[in-house]
Amino acid sequence: MSTVAGTSQPRFLSVSEVADELNVTERFVRKLIAQGDLDAVRVGSRLVRIRRTDLDAVLRPMTEPRGNHAR
Template sequence: MSTQIPTPSRDWLAPDAAAEHLNVSPRTLRRMVSEGRIPAYRLGPRLIRFDVADLDAALRPIPTVGGGAR
């Protein structure tokens, strides 16, 4: 009897849907990938997908003048 280790499920988006999720153009998304700001995953020679958690993690809050964290 084999025991399988549960892995967290991931939500995957195609490039156009990922760009829409971030409210940016597909071209901006491609630039962010090439700059290393957002990871992309390739399956086969052409299929690219984005993990929603990676997209959300790329968003950073803008520091305020007061420096107080919320």
């Protein structure tokens, strides 16, 4: 499997792998994909894969770091 340069992380993840990593259900991951919140690619007629970079892009802090908020 292809990995991200300089790491041992795979470049593409299955829906199941994403669900396990985020500790959510596969159904939830598929919902994120269907809503357009998580980009995915279809391989053939059935396989769906998520790029590691696309998963990382949707993971963001809920709050701003201290000291960076407007007053």
